Amino acid sequence: xxFSSEDLAxxxxxxxxxxxxxxxxxxxxxxxxxxxxxxxxxxHIKTHKLxxxxxxxLAAGAVGITCQKVSEAEAxxxxxxxxxxxxxxxxxxxxxxLEHLKALARKVTLSVVADSRAVVDGLxxxxxxxxxxxxxxVECDTxxxxxxxxxxxxxxxxxxxxxxxxxxxxGGLMTYPPxxxxxxxxxxxxxxxxxxxxxxxVVPVITSGxxxxxxxxxxxxxxxxxxxxxxxxxxxxxxxxxVCGWDDCALNVLATVVSVPAxxxxxxxxxxxxxxxxxxxxxxxxxxxxxxxxxxxQLSEEHGRLxxxxxxxxxVGDKVRIVPNHACVVTxxxxxxxxxxxxxxxxxxWPIVARGKIV
Amino acid sequence: xxFSSEDLAxxxxxxxxxxxxxxxxxxxxxxxxxxxxxxxxxxHIKTHKLxxxxxxxLAAGAVGITCQKVSEAEAxxxxxxxxxxxxxxxxxxxxxxLEHLKALARKVTLSVVADSRAVVDGLxxxxxxxxxxxxxxVECDTxxxxxxxxxxxxxxxxxxxxxxxxxxxxGGLMTYPPxxxxxxxxxxxxxxxxxxxxxxxVVPVITSGxxxxxxxxxxxxxxxxxxxxxxxxxxxxxxxxxVCGWDDCALNVLATVVSVPAxxxxxxxxxxxxxxxxxxxxxxxxxxxxxxxxxxxQLSEEHGRLxxxxxxxxxVGDKVRIVPNHACVVTxxxxxxxxxxxxxxxxxxWPIVARGKIV
Numbered sequence: 001x002x003f004s005s006e007d008l009a010x011x012x013x014x015x016x017x018x019x020x021x022x023x024x025x026x027x028x029x030x031x032x033x034x035x036x037x038x039x040x041x042x043x044h045i046k047t048h049k050l051x052x053x054x055x056x057x058l059a060a061g062a063v064g065i066t067c068q069k070v071s072e073a074e075a076x077x078x079x080x081x082x083x084x085x086x087x088x089x090x091x092x093x094x095x096x097x098l099e100h101l102k103a104l105a106r107k108v109t110l111s112v113v114a115d116s117r118a119v120v121d122g123l124x125x126x127x128x129x130x131x132x133x134x135x136x137x138v139e140c141d142t143x144x145x146x147x148x149x150x151x152x153x154x155x156x157x158x159x160x161x162x163x164x165x166x167x168x169x170x171g172g173l174m175t176y177p178p179x180x181x182x183x184x185x186x187x188x189x190x191x192x193x194x195x196x197x198x199x200x201x202v203v204p205v206i207t208s209g210x211x212x213x214x215x216x217x218x219x220x221x222x223x224x225x226x227x228x229x230x231x232x233x234x235x236x237x238x239x240x241x242x243v244c245g246w247d248d249c250a251l252n253v254l255a256t257v258v259s260v261p262a263x264x265x266x267x268x269x270x271x272x273x274x275x276x277x278x279x280x281x282x283x284x285x286x287x288x289x290x291x292x293x294x295x296x297x298q299l300s301e302e303h304g305r306l307x308x309x310x311x312x313x314x315x316v317g318d319k320v321r322i323v324p325n326h327a328c329v330v331t332x333x334x335x336x337x338x339x340x341x342x343x344x345x346x347x348x349x350w351p352i353v354a355r356g357k358i359v
Numbered sequence: 360x361x362f363s364s365e366d367l368a369x370x371x372x373x374x375x376x377x378x379x380x381x382x383x384x385x386x387x388x389x390x391x392x393x394x395x396x397x398x399x400x401x402x403h404i405k406t407h408k409l410x411x412x413x414x415x416x417l418a419a420g421a422v423g424i425t426c427q428k429v430s431e432a433e434a435x436x437x438x439x440x441x442x443x444x445x446x447x448x449x450x451x452x453x454x455x456x457l458e459h460l461k462a463l464a465r466k467v468t469l470s471v472v473a474d475s476r477a478v479v480d481g482l483x484x485x486x487x488x489x490x491x492x493x494x495x496x497v498e499c500d501t502x503x504x505x506x507x508x509x510x511x512x513x514x515x516x517x518x519x520x521x522x523x524x525x526x527x528x529x530g531g532l533m534t535y536p537p538x539x540x541x542x543x544x545x546x547x548x549x550x551x552x553x554x555x556x557x558x559x560x561v562v563p564v565i566t567s568g569x570x571x572x573x574x575x576x577x578x579x580x581x582x583x584x585x586x587x588x589x590x591x592x593x594x595x596x597x598x599x600x601x602v603c604g605w606d607d608c609a610l611n612v613l614a615t616v617v618s619v620p621a622x623x624x625x626x627x628x629x630x631x632x633x634x635x636x637x638x639x640x641x642x643x644x645x646x647x648x649x650x651x652x653x654x655x656x657q658l659s660e661e662h663g664r665l666x667x668x669x670x671x672x673x674x675v676g677d678k679v680r681i682v683p684n685h686a687c688v689v690t691x692x693x694x695x696x697x698x699x700x701x702x703x704x705x706x707x708x709w710p711i712v713a714r715g716k717i718v
Contacts, residue, residue, distance in 0.1 A: 012455045012718050046660060068661045090661065091617040093628070093676055096371045115618050118675035146662055147618040147626050258450040259474050259506040267506050269452070273691055273717050277636040301405060301687060302427045302449065302717065303505055316477035317452055328660060332632055332692075335715055356694055358632050358661065359371050 003340050007347050008319055013256040014270035016334050017321070018350075020341035022250035023048075023232050024056060030214055030231050031060045037218035042066050042087060044209060044229030047328045049354035050337075051079030053232060058082050064109070066209070066227045070100045071357035077108055079353045085109040087207070089139070089174060089227070091119045091147065097359065098126035101134070111135035113174045115148050120162055127167030135171035136162045137205065142188045143178030152192035159196045159203075170196075172205030172224075179212065182219040189222045212241055235327040236287045237280040246289060246323060253286065253322040253330065254338075255304065257314045266306045266314045270322065272299040274333055278326040286322040296322070332356065362699050366706050367678055372615040373629035375693050376680070377709075379700035381609035382407075382591050383415060389573055389590050390419045396577035401425050401446060403568060403588030406687040408713035409696075410438030412591060417441050423468070425568070425586045429459045430716035436467055438712045444468040446566070448498070448533060448586070450478045450506065456718065457485035460493075470494035472533045474507050479521055486526030494530035495521045496564065501547045502537030511551035518555045518562075529555075531564030531583075538571065541578040548581045571600055594686040595646045596639040605648060605682060612645065612681040612689065613697075614663065616673045625665045625673045629681065631658040633692055637685040645681040655681070691715065 002019055003011075011017075027043075034041045043057045044066040054065050054076060064085030067073035073086050086108050092101055104110055105127070114120045114136050127134040138158045141148030149155050155173060162170040173192055177185045185208055193203045208220060209227025211234075217226045230237075233251040234244045255270035275285050277299060285296040288306065298305040306312060306320075314320070324330045331337070332355055340347045361378055370376075386402075393400045402416045403425040413424050413435060423444030426432035432445050445467050451460055463469055464486070473479045473495050486493040497517045500507030508514050514532060521529040532551055536544045544567055552562045567579060568586025570593075576585045589596075592610040593603045614629035634644050636658060644655040647665065657664040665671060665679075673679070683689045690696070691714055699706045 012453065014717055090628075091626075091675070093615055093617050094371065115620060116675055119617070122676075141620060145624075146657075146659065146664060147620055150620060256452055258452050258478070261474060261500060261506055261509060265504075267450075269449075270717075272635075272637065272688060273715075276631075277638070277688075278631065279636070298505075300505065301691075305505060316450070316475055317481075329631060329636075332660075333715070334717070356632075356692070358373055358629075358693070 003347065007340065008254060011254055011338055011347070013254050013319065014274045015254045016330060016337045017252045017254050018337045018339045019250045020339060022248060022341070023053060026232050026234060026248060026250060027057055027060045030228055031062070033215060034217070034226060035061065039217055039223065040225040042207065042225050042227050043232065044227050045076055045354065047229040047232050047331060049331050049352045050350060051076055051083065051353060052350065055080055055082045057232070063225070069357055069359060070097050070104065071359045072354045073104060074100065075354035075357055077104065083108065088112045091115060093119060093122060098122060102126055102130060105130065105132065105134055111137060111171045113137045113139040114158065114162070115139040117158065117161055120158065120165055120168065124165035124167050130167060133167055133169045136168050137171045137174040137207065138162070140173055140175045140188055140192060142175045143181045143184045144176050146176065148175065152188055152195055155192035156195035156199070159201060160199055163201050170201055172203050172207065174207045177208050177210055177213055182213065182216050186220040186222055189220070193222060211238060212243060215243070230327055233327040236282060236323045236325045239323065240282060249323045251327045251330065252289070253324055255320055255322060257316055257318045257320065260312060260314060260316060264308050264310065264312050266312045268304040268306060268320060269302065270304050271302045273301045274330065275299060275304060275322065275324050276326065276329045276333060278329050280325050282325050286324045289321045289323060362706065366699065367613060370613055370697055370706070372613050372678065373633045374613045375689060375696045376611045376613050377696045377698045378609045379698060381607060381700070382412060383701070385591050385593060385607060385609060386416050386419045389587055390421070392574060393585060394420065398576055398582065399584040401566065401584050401586050402591065403586050404435055404713065406588040406591050406690060408690050408711045409709060410435055410442065410712060411709065414439055414441045416591070422584070428716055428718060429456050429463065430718045431713045432463060433459065434713035434716050436463065442467065447471045450474060452478060452481060457481060461485055461489060464489065464491065464493055470496060470530045472496045472498040473517065473521070474498040476517065476520055479517065479524055479527065483524035483526050489526060492526055492528045495527050496530040496533040496566065497521070499532055499534045499547055499551065501534045502540050502543045503535050505535065507534065511547055511554055514551035515554035515558070518560060519558055522560050529560055531562050531566065533566045536567050536569055536572055541572065541575050545579040545581055548579070552581060570597060571602060574602070589686055592686040595641060595682045595684045598682065599641060605646070608682045610686045610689065611648065612683055614679055614681060616675055616677045616679065619671060619673055619675060623667050623669065623671050625671045627663040627665060627679060628661065629663050630661045632660045633689065634658060634663060634681065634683050635685065635688045635692060637688050639684050641684050645683045648680045648682060
């Protein structure tokens with residue numbers, strides 16, 4: 001990262017550091033792959049929650065952004081006039097959220113997903129009196145076992161229901177792919193698309209997403225659009241999957257050693273309130289850059305415990321830089337990040353405007 | 360909980376619900392135990408991060424509060440004039456934090472801990488020119504293997520160093536006890552106390568803490584003060600340890616079912632951004648009240664997956680109440696909680712003023 005040692009010495013810890021030059025390289029790498037394969041890019045902003053980074057993604061060629069909740073989309077749209085096209089990949093349920101959705105639809109090109117008639121009927125009830133219909137995609141479960149209709153037949157039936165619903169227009173198919181599941185995505189989506197088109201309904205978009213498998217996105221050629229999130233920053237989880245290296249990690253946590261109670265143990269001032277307890281299948285809570293021998297084996301809310309097989313070699317007051325297991329959840333823990341790169345002489349503090357937007 | 364079904368229907372989700380009547384009962388239960396055993400109570404506010412609940416704890420008989428970071432203490436002190444005595448159970452390291460600590464010491468009776476000469480020397484350097492000395496306790500590792508000096512001899516040496524340091528006054532001994540470790544606390548603290556007193560240095564306070572073992576605090580009679588945190592709300596972790604029952608849980612997460620993709624599976628709108636990934640040794644991410652058959656077996660940031668061995672019996676739009684694994688970390692995820700009880704006719708929204716205070 002391009003923070004100087006003077007920069008790092010001056011930053012109060014724990015702090016979340018962002019290198020915009022690394023982020024830009026990550027953005028351009030996937031945009032280039034997508035351009036080569038005729039895929040549109042619609043990044044998920046959950047990873048950065050920053051309008052300024054969404055603007056970098058749009059400037060690189062993204063067609064719009066993806067958000068997960070209405071309040072998250074509201075914060076992003078309020079933060080940048082460049083954000084004019086938003087997909088919320090979530091079932092929107094409840095009167096209050098539907099009111100917010102209607103207000104947002106008057107400001108930007110908006111689409112959402114649904115995986116049941118109950119959700120579609122709620123959306124139709126809210127939008128049947130609106131000047132513009134709402135675009136609704138069918139969420140499909142291609143193996144991730146979270147939300148989504150389970151079969152192409154069910155996708156067809158729900159697409160037809162959306163198509164027939166006042167206030168709505170059918171926008172296509174959406175999925176979050178299972179691990180290594182491009183073949184499953186292709187099989188499901190091809191069949192669902194054929195069935196829906198056989199009814200005379202157009203399928204304008206087939207959108208998939210997820211950073212772990214993004215460089216294989218073109219292996220499901222039925223896909224028209226891809227929604228990577230973590231790729232902008234990368235993290236220990238993606239390094240462990242071989243998707244990137246440590247130098248591609250644009251987000252680091254800077255922490256200070258506050259205790260060295262035993263020769264092989266040190267305690268830092270970043271705990272689960274900064275690094276989070278997300279393991280994503282890994283052992284330990286992050287990677288200390290330059291110290292492959294160290295394991296972060298335990299977190300309390302404000303303490304991280306570092307252990308080494310040999311001498312820990314750290315003193316009270318030393319600073320360490322950590323690549324967290326999962327970048328997106330770390331962004332959500334802090335009110336601001338410390339940003340460098342893009343020609344800046346000194347680091348800047350950027351508030352995370354879409355942090356904590358859970359409704 | 361005393362939220363009515365009309366209250367619950369009107370609350371947008373996910374939301375963190377607090378029942379003040381249950382919290383008050385929890386506060387009074389431990390205060391009564393402590394009073395009976397001559398123990399002072401200094402609750403850790405990390406669990407609620409709310410000045411109004413600290414005021415309830417002080418009104419019940421607490422001698423002051425415990426915070427974990429300087430910024431957390433600042434937010435609490437700014438939020439209530441009743442908060443006049445604060446212990447920060449953390450090694451304060453770094454120029455910026457020491458400046459904040461000095462400012463705080465001019466407002467309230469303040470004490471901190473240290474477990475090394477490096478930390479003590481930093482504190483002394485900051486406070487040697489101040490009008491009032493800073494009270495510093497020695498943090499002792501009685502088996503939790505986090506921070507703390509490892510032996511009574513080391514505690515004695517550090518106490519003598521604090522005693523001899525300009526700007527500081529030795530305040531006693533502090534520990535976070537290991538699981539079931541009252542005997543270990545008693546053994547360590549008795550010896551450290553004798554050694555320090557043999558040098559002619561008074562040991563005014565011996566403070567221990569932790570909700571899991573709080574009802575055994577008196578089994579370490581050397582202890583003068585106890586610092587429970589989670590006890591005010593309780594959580595699934597404490598229920599699983601037999602410390603309390605579900606009716607004693609003053610914090611619930613309210614969530615809405617957004618998808619029922621399979622007969623035995625439902626998805627709610629609370630994920631790791633609300634419930635957090637903290638497991639605390641448990642299986643699953645929380646307990647759905649009234650549904651012992653349901654396991655929350657997987658979280659994404661905004662999705663919680665509920666599975667049952669039989670039919671899930673939930674529909675899109677249904678609301679569920681969840682006792683999270685760990686109450687303290689849930690408080691930190693939201694900007695506000697929804698509060699009932701204490702004679703309120705309708706729920707109120709309270710901002711979490713000490714949320715996200717990590718520095």
